[in-house]
Structure formats: structure tokens, C-alpha cells
Amino acid sequence: MRYLMRRSFHGVLLLVAVSVLCFLFSDLAPGSFLDEMKLNPQISPQTSTALRAQYGLDQPLAVRYLRWVESVTHGEWGYSFAYNLPVSSLLPIRARNTLALTLAATVLAWAIAIPLGIWSAYRNGRWEDRFTMGATSFLLSVPELVFAIGLLFLAVRTHALPAGGMQSLDAERFGLWQKTVDLGRHLAVPVTALVLASLPILVRHVRASMIEVLDMPFISAARGCGIGEAKLLLTYAFPAAANPLISLFGLSVAGLLSGSLLVEAITGWPGLGPLLLEAAMSRDLYIVIGIVMLSTIFTIAGTLLADVMLVVADPRVRAE
Amino acid sequence: MGPEVARMATSPALLETRGLSKRFVIRRLFLREQTVIDALKHVDFQIAPQRITALVGESGSGKSTLAGCLARLERPDEGEIWFQGDEISRWNEQQLRSVRPKLQMVFQDSPGALNPRLSAAQIITEPLEVQRRERGSSLRAHACELMEEVGLSANLSARTPLQLSGGQRQRLAIARAIALRPALLILDESLSGLDLSTQAQIVNLLLDLQSTYGLTYLLISHDLSLVGQVADFVAVMHDGQIVEHGKRTQIFTAPQHDHTRSLLAFRRRLDADRQAASAGGRL
Amino acid sequence: MKGKRKLVIAAVFLVSLHVAILCAGFVAPYSPTVQNRDFAFAPPTRIHLVDSRGSWHWRPFVYDWEPRPNAIYEYEESRSGRRPVHFFVRGAEYTVAGIFSSNLHLFGVDAPAQLFLVGTDNYGRDQFSRVLYGGQISVAAGLLATLTSLLLGLLIGCVSGFYGGWVDESAMRCVEIFLVLPWLYLLLAVRAFLPLHITPVHAFLLLVGVIGTIGWARPARLVRGIVLSVKTRKYVIASRGFGASDTYILRRHILPETYGVLLTQAALLVPQYIVAEVALSYFGLGLSEPLPSWGNLLASLQQYNVLVSCWWMFAPALALVLISFGYHEVANAFHEQLQSGST
Numbered sequence: 016m017r018y019l020m021r022r023s024f025h026g027v028l029l030l031v032a033v034s035v036l037c038f039l040f041s042d043l044a045p046g047s048f049l050d051e052m053k054l055n056p057q058i059s060p061q062t063s064t065a066l067r068a069q070y071g072l073d074q075p076l077a078v079r080y081l082r083w084v085e086s087v088t089h090g091e092w093g094y095s096f097a098y099n100l101p102v103s104s105l106l107p108i109r110a111r112n113t114l115a116l117t118l119a120a121t122v123l124a125w126a127i128a129i130p131l132g133i134w135s136a137y138r139n140g141r142w143e144d145r146f147t148m149g150a151t152s153f154l155l156s157v158p159e160l161v162f163a164i165g166l167l168f169l170a171v172r173t174h175a176l177p178a179g180g181m182q183s184l185d186a187e188r189f190g191l192w193q194k195t196v197d198l199g200r201h202l203a204v205p206v207t208a209l210v211l212a213s214l215p216i217l218v219r220h221v222r223a224s225m226i227e228v229l230d231m232p233f234i235s236a237a238r239g240c241g242i243g244e245a246k247l248l249l250t251y252a253f254p255a256a257a258n259p260l261i262s263l264f265g266l267s268v269a270g271l272l273s274g275s276l277l278v279e280a281i282t283g284w285p286g287l288g289p290l291l292l293e294a295a296m297s298r299d300l301y302i303v304i305g306i307v308m309l310s311t312i313f314t315i316a317g318t319l320l321a322d323v324m325l326v327v328a329d330p331r332v333r334a335e
Numbered sequence: 336m337g338p339e340v341a342r343m344a345t346s347p348a349l350l351e352t353r354g355l356s357k358r359f360v361i362r363r364l365f366l367r368e369q370t371v372i373d374a375l376k377h378v379d380f381q382i383a384p385q386r387i388t389a390l391v392g393e394s395g396s397g398k399s400t401l402a403g404c405l406a407r408l409e410r411p412d413e414g415e416i417w418f419q420g421d422e423i424s425r426w427n428e429q430q431l432r433s434v435r436p437k438l439q440m441v442f443q444d445s446p447g448a449l450n451p452r453l454s455a456a457q458i459i460t461e462p463l464e465v466q467r468r469e470r471g472s473s474l475r476a477h478a479c480e481l482m483e484e485v486g487l488s489a490n491l492s493a494r495t496p497l498q499l500s501g502g503q504r505q506r507l508a509i510a511r512a513i514a515l516r517p518a519l520l521i522l523d524e525s526l527s528g529l530d531l532s533t534q535a536q537i538v539n540l541l542l543d544l545q546s547t548y549g550l551t552y553l554l555i556s557h558d559l560s561l562v563g564q565v566a567d568f569v570a571v572m573h574d575g576q577i578v579e580h581g582k583r584t585q586i587f588t589a590p591q592h593d594h595t596r597s598l599l600a601f602r603r604r605l606d607a608d609r610q611a612a613s614a615g616g617r618l
Numbered sequence: 619m620k621g622k623r624k625l626v627i628a629a630v631f632l633v634s635l636h637v638a639i640l641c642a643g644f645v646a647p648y649s650p651t652v653q654n655r656d657f658a659f660a661p662p663t664r665i666h667l668v669d670s671r672g673s674w675h676w677r678p679f680v681y682d683w684e685p686r687p688n689a690i691y692e693y694e695e696s697r698s699g700r701r702p703v704h705f706f707v708r709g710a711e712y713t714v715a716g717i718f719s720s721n722l723h724l725f726g727v728d729a730p731a732q733l734f735l736v737g738t739d740n741y742g743r744d745q746f747s748r749v750l751y752g753g754q755i756s757v758a759a760g761l762l763a764t765l766t767s768l769l770l771g772l773l774i775g776c777v778s779g780f781y782g783g784w785v786d787e788s789a790m791r792c793v794e795i796f797l798v799l800p801w802l803y804l805l806l807a808v809r810a811f812l813p814l815h816i817t818p819v820h821a822f823l824l825l826v827g828v829i830g831t832i833g834w835a836r837p838a839r840l841v842r843g844i845v846l847s848v849k850t851r852k853y854v855i856a857s858r859g860f861g862a863s864d865t866y867i868l869r870r871h872i873l874p875e876t877y878g879v880l881l882t883q884a885a886l887l888v889p890q891y892i893v894a895e896v897a898l899s900y901f902g903l904g905l906s907e908p909l910p911s912w913g914n915l916l917a918s919l920q921q922y923n924v925l926v927s928c929w930w931m932f933a934p935a936l937a938l939v940l941i942s943f944g945y946h947e948v949a950n951a952f953h954e955q956l957q958s959g960s961t
Binding site: 016029032036043072096156160165167178269274277295303307308311314315 | 791794795797798799800801802803804806808809810816835876889893896897900901902903916919922924926929932935938943945946948950951
């Protein structure tokens, strides 16, 4: 418990450091948000002056940072100049969409990788294993970018799936079941792209971990006791192999977020990715910072979750 | 801020320490715990010139730490180290440069003792390279000379440590150590892990080198039978202090301190077992 | 030895891809900027071995193409003239690495026929040539950025591991910060703060600099680990005993131990950085027209009609996959070599 508190505290420190660095870096950049705000026709001069006062945009860096922290505590997280809204009204929905996509992809990827990896390890050296290794080698070389565009192409050519977005144009009229199906159809391309991109690494790690465990004496002992192969693999070997996989899960959150950014932007899935891209192009400072902070929170949460799972799953860790 | 170059009257010891102390602190940041280990506690020690002084004691008694301080590979926290008339315990790297060639160490044969990527010739000439005494062909010639001095044939000069036997590696380590013509050679468990015949050969080599170059040896070992055969003086360490120090014959026949007695008693049992084993035809 | 053979094969494959890209001027039949407005979005030119009368020719040939009347982006072959494909032809001038120039091309057809191996884009520019030239930019960006990351990582890792203390502590905190962010988010954030519209040369250098500096953290940590473990070895302590300086120890004993790790990291980072450049350029945040890069070549696929009808515009993606595959195979084979060498 104390360990978790220490790690959370550490995470908070990291978040603060990241936010400070963001502000520092934004200060170095040429060009001013003030000017860009003035040029934006959507923002009236009164709002402009009010914003300037609230966020201290013409004040030194330290003041701006403190004002931003203040706005975070008020739940606003800064202001978007492009959308003319507080950042906190834009992020949650996008974050939800990104999480939905990445969660679905993670669950599906692990659901395929674990059986495939176990089976491949079990058949180590035979043609099934070699085929799996070759296939993962190939998949590994294809970047998510290519998967996304390629799948989109297939979807569009075969007219089987919609070409992007999260829901059909007339989705409001759908009943609950139809809405779910519609969502599923729109999820298909981005999720498949993410799954194909992350599958090879997961499969390889599961396989490697299982091979190591299957070599251990306690497995041969169990086999000698007459325990069946299936039970052996699933209840004896796999739990022992789970430790490095849980750590892998924690570390893969960051990579998954990067991948989903690309996939979202290409397939038009309205998540954090396209928003960050827009904000990067329109230099919408507070959105960029807000999304960076959010992604950091997700990554830290992922590693913390993995740590918790480790403690729960592995008695060797509990003993420490 | 120079060292105190107090020229003392030439004392009989080649190297002498007074009140030497060293402590290690292990910090654990978040929990604010500190474990303090007093490795050396006010050690007074003398090494007689051109003799073999042995330093014995159990693991953790501080032998290696003392050796590290004497060779100035570590910096002592308190106390003085007098070497050839200079007090070197507080010297910095710049000042130590002139003294380093005279204080060399030979380690135990272990995977980290010699750089496995370098050839034997390169290992031997490293000290000469570092001290920039020679270059190129004279360096190579010097390497061959040194190899012959320690009994290694020159055609081994291209081999890497992994391609040599344990005994050959120790000869290499000794060759490297005497390349700079040191006055004191510290042998930190250098003979451990070698089989008895190789040990005997290395001991003979060391004795030859001693008479040729007038070397002084500090032999750190846990092997009391070896110490009994070779050492002139014996110092016994226990828990960071030197509990007894004197001539070998005196220590072995009439030990004063409890700890020395228990060490010797254990050794006698071992020796008896060894004799019984060899008598029974099992060696 | 089997492992070594795999490494050699993978390396040869990778090197030949690079040679082809380096000699883009020679391998490509056309210059990347030449436009053929009459032949926008032309599909790949069909190469024949058998002509319309059913007779076989050893030398492959093409027919002239004409735009189909009353249609946009549709073309048909006119069976009038056979244009054989010649090898080692003289064509447009080009320079190799800006040093020497030539006009020799690997293959080509006589004018007015055109040989578009992978079709054309909306300006009628030959995609095959553009992919090769674009490869020069994209792969160079990846290689330079990797060099930057590795040099930075080596420097910081060595200093941090060797000297320890507060330098080490602060460096490791920085590593944590850089590793806690998803790399693409970090890349976009950094890119967001930098000016949008800059000259191509500046854009290239900026791209390399940005991509390179975000990736120093993992190599630095790996190098630091190696430095820490080598630092305590007896032969390093012995070196100190001879009075060796820090730089001597770093150069002689510690640096050689890092080469294996650095090479494996390089083989993994280069494809990742090429993808980073492609992604940025695809979204318009990297290199833009008229400089060809695989990213902005793929960007035309953002248009629906291009995505649906012009499958040949995927050519840069294929090139990207081939290069990635080459690097990953080399990384794998090298890693296996290292493992087997150390046991």
C-alpha cells in the first residue's frame, strides 16, 4: 500500500515536471499566441481582453503558469483559441473515444496474443511456431500508418465498412441495438489496424515467456505426475509466465497511445489524436498542453495498474 | 591546498598507516534510512620493506578495504598513510600520479580482472601507455620482455584472457603490475582459485621477482597454510581492526588474540583432514 | 554458422535497398519534378512481352498511351507503335549526392511513350521516380535523426553513469519525463511549438533535430546501465591504479562495451524515425511540396477518390514496409549474434 502511495506521489511529481517543461518550451517558440488570438475572428475583443487578463497572456512565464494551474483547479484546464471554449469541455469526450478505441484494441490484441503465444511456445521449433514467427516478423515491419490506410482502402473498396468517423450521419434515429452495431462497424477498421500493429510484439513476448517457463523443472515434475497438457499449460505454466507480461502491458500503454493517434487521425475516429493534430497546426497552446498532460496521466495510470496487477497476481512480488 | 609534505625521518616501514578509518554509508532516499558500515576502525599498520607481509582474516573483516585504501583506490575518511616519506591519504589524482607506479595491485583471477577484449600484449602495456612512457615498437618489445620475465612465452601475446589458463592469467596480471617497477605489490587473494601446483609456481615466480627487484609484498589471503609457507610477517584483521601483528613464527606458534587462535584452530583441522585424505590415497 | 548467415543476408538486403535509393537518379527513369499534365493519375504502364498479333518478343515493350476522350483520368493503350524498353539509356541529367552528375538511367523508353512503373500522381509525375527520390529524403531523415538520438544518448548515458551523484540523478529524472510521454504525442507537441512555414532545408533539419532529440532517453538509460556495470570491474580499477584518466578509461574500456547495444538500438530506431517523418509529412507538419518524401507522397491518399481508385499511390507504403522489414531483420539477426556471442 505504501509502495503504491509512493508511486502515485512520484507520478504527480512527474506530471508537474511535464507541465513546467511544456510551458518553458512554449516560451522558447517563436510566434505569439497573443497575436494569433487577435487574428481569430471568432473571438470578440471583449473575450480577448478577458482571456488575456485571466490567463495572463502578456505577463511573464511564471504568471502564465500559475494562472493555468489555477484554471486547472477550477476545472477549466485553459482555453482553446480555435474552438473558443474552455479546454475541459473538449477533452473528456475525445478522451472517452480514444480510451474506447485503445481499450477495445488492447483486449482484442491480448485475447489473440495469449492463446497464439502459448500454442506457439508449446510447438516450439515446429512448423506452426516457425510460421507464427515469420508472420509476426512481417507484421512487425508494417507500421500502423500503413495498416490504417490499407484497411481503410479495403473498407472503401468493398463497401463493407464505413470509411471512417465514429457514427453514421443518421445515427440519432437508430435504436440502441442499431447504434451499437453502427458503432461496431465504425470501430472495425481502427481497432483492426491497432490490433495488427501490436499483435506481433505481444505474441513474441508471450511465446518467449512461456518457453522459459516450460523449461523449468516444476513443469516436468507436474507432467510426471500425470497432469494433462492443457491443464499444465493453462493453470501451471501460464500464471508463472504472467509476470513479465504484466510489466509489458504497463509499458505498452505509451506506445499504444502513439499508435492510436495515427490510426485515429487517418480513419477519422474523433479521439485525442485528431484534436492534437489540429491544435498543433493551429498552435492552440492550451489544448496541446492539456492533451500532453492527459496522455501522461494515462501512461502513469497504466504503469500503476500494472504494478497493482503484479502484486495481486504474483506471490513472489507480494513476498518482497 | 597542497598535501602536507612533512618529511619524516626514514622509518623502517615502507608503508605505514595511523588511525586509518573508512566508513560506507548506504542511503535509501525515500525511507530516509541509512546503513552505516565501519569497514576500517583506526587501523595502525606497517609494512616492512622487501618482505612479505600477510593480511589474514575472515570475509568482511576489512582486508580488501584496507588494501584499497593503501593503494589509494579509495579515500580514507580519517587517519594518515605514509609511503616513502610522503603522507598520501589526502592527495588528489594529480598528486598521486607520481606515486601510483610504485603501488600496484594484483587481483584474484575472476572474469573482471582482465579486460577480455584486449590481447595479452595490450594488457601488459596498458600501464606504460597510461603513464606515457613509451610508444609503438619499443612498447611491443617491452611487452615481450615482461612476458618472459613472468614465464609466459611471447607467442601468447596475441591471445585474449579467455584463451589463457588461470595460471597464465595471473602471470599476466603480475607482469602488468610490475611493468612500472613498483615498490609495493598488493596481492589481493591472487592465489585463490588456482590449483595447488599452479599456486606453487606462481609463488616461486613472486619470490624470484622479489629478489630481482627488491619488491615488497602485501599478501591478502584467507588461506592460512599458504601464509604459513610464504609470509615473513602476519597481521590478523577482525571487524575492521588489526588485532595482532608480528612475525609469522610468533603468530603461528603463540597467538595472543582469541580470534587468531580460532582461525589457527580451524586451519589445523583443515590441514589434518587434508593429510588424512592424501594418506588415504584420495587427492 | 547459421546465425551469422542470417545476419549477412539481412544486411545485404538492406544495403541493396539503400543503394537503390542512393542511386535514385540512376534507377529512376524520370526526374521527380517533371509534370505530365495530360497523364494525371495514370495507372502503371503495362509491360508486354506478346504483341497484339500474338508474337513473342524477348525485349519487353510498352504501347503509347492516350487519354480516353470524354473521360477524366482514364487512359487506353494505342496499339499503334511498339516502344521497346531499353536498358542503360540516356535521359535527364541528375547528380549523385551533389558530387558528380550523369544522365545514364537504368531503363527507359523512347519518347513520346512513357514508362510509369507505378503510375502517376495528380500532376502526372512518375511515382516510381518520386518514391525513389522521396526515399532519399525519408531514409536520410531517419538515419540522421537516429544518429542524433544515439550520440545524445551515448553522451548523457556515459556522463551520467560514470560520474554518478547529482548529475546522474537529474539525468535519470529527465529520462523518466521523456519516457512517460507517448512519443508521437511528444513529437506533435514539440512540433506544435515550432514555426509552421519554413524553407525546405530548415524543415528537414528541424525534422531531424526534433525527432532525434525526443529519442535520446532509452539509449541513454541502456548506455548508463552498461557504464555502471563496467565501471566496477577489476580491470577498470586496475587502470585507475596506473593513474589512467577518466577519458582514457571511457575510451579504452567502457566505450567498446556499448557498441553492441548502440547498433541494435540503431537498427530499431531508424525504421521508427522514418515512420515518424512519414507521419509528420503525411499530416502536413513535416516536409511539404515540392520536396518529395514518402509522407507527403502518401498524403494524396487522404482524398477519398484517390484512395478508392488509385491503388498505385500506395507505392510509398510498400517501400516503407520493405525498409522496415530490412531493418527489423538486421536488428533481430544482430541481437541473436550478440546473445550467442556472450554465452
